[in-house]
Amino acid sequence: MTDETCPLFGEQGGKLTYGSYLRVPELLELQIPESSPPAHDELLFITIHQVYELWFKLILHELTDARNRMLTGEAYAPRVRLERSQAIMRVLVSQVDVIDTMTPQDFLAFREKLAPASGFQSVQFREVEFLSNLKDPTYLDRFRGLTEAEEARLRERLVEPSLWDGYVTLLAHNGFPVATEEEREVALKQIAHDREKYGQLWDLAEALIAHDQSLALWRSRHVLMAERQIGTKAGTGGSAGGAYLRSRLPLRCYPELWSLRSAL
Numbered sequence: 001m002t003d004e005t006c007p008l009f010g011e012q013g014g015k016l017t018y019g020s021y022l023r024v025p026e027l028l029e030l031q032i033p034e035s036s037p038p039a040h041d042e043l044l045f046i047t048i049h050q051v052y053e054l055w056f057k058l059i060l061h062e063l064t065d066a067r068n069r070m071l072t073g074e075a076y077a078p079r080v081r082l083e084r085s086q087a088i089m090r091v092l093v094s095q096v097d098v099i100d101t102m103t104p105q106d107f108l109a110f111r112e113k114l115a116p117a118s119g120f121q122s123v124q125f126r127e128v129e130f131l132s133n134l135k136d137p138t139y140l141d142r143f144r145g146l147t148e149a150e151e152a153r154l155r156e157r158l159v160e161p162s163l164w165d166g167y168v169t170l171l172a173h174n175g176f177p178v179a180t181e182e183e184r185e186v187a188l189k190q191i192a193h194d195r196e197k198y199g200q201l202w203d204l205a206e207a208l209i210a211h212d213q214s215l216a217l218w219r220s221r222h223v224l225m226a227e228r229q230i231g232t233k234a235g236t237g238g239s240a241g242g243a244y245l246r247s248r249l250p251l252r253c254y255p256e257l258w259s260l261r262s263a264l
Helices: 018-022 025-030 042-071 076-099 104-108 124-133 148-159 163-173 181-193 195-230 244-245 254-262
Strands: none
Touching: 018 025, 025 195, 042 076, 042 124, 042 163, 076 195, 104 195, 124 148, 163 181, 163 195, 181 195, 181 254, 195 254
């Protein structure tokens, strides 16, 4: 390799910097409080939720790739993608500890400025749910302020295969009948009872369960955070607040994998 083609590492002659590569100046200009004068904890609130959206973007990147690879018959890489997503979800759950340092009084200092904005309107989180097999088309009727691009993304997630569809396709790729729930139960039992032969399929099913569990833990932690901040008040977007969040706690992305536990 000649000097002309050898990449330059270190700062000598380099065109990229840490700040330019990561767009740090632009990133740090995006936290704009609505309150005037700015309430002290509004920066905390904005930062936390912007960071959530960055993590959601990465989770979608990983889960989409996991789904796509299962659809083509892969079992190893999808499990790796799911395990990375689970690690991210653990960060999201622990990140609630940061916002819990905000008292209800400090939140009330700027909460009225948020309406009608609400976490309910997180398009990326709904994409995560749709991709994870929690598809609910009524959300598109209840969302407010969607851009055309956001609505198109959600509609695409509704009609495209979910992670569960990817796993079922993978079962079929391995020769299992999967047309009915009964056939899938037989397949899952066979996989569970012969992990020596079907270890990758079993490990992937466990990764899906772990992903489902991490979403459930996030929902549980989220409702406690909301109740700590606003009690039984309605959400800024008009939802029932904590009551609405609690109604979503029993949701399961992959009920057939949970039912398998009782059938073993």
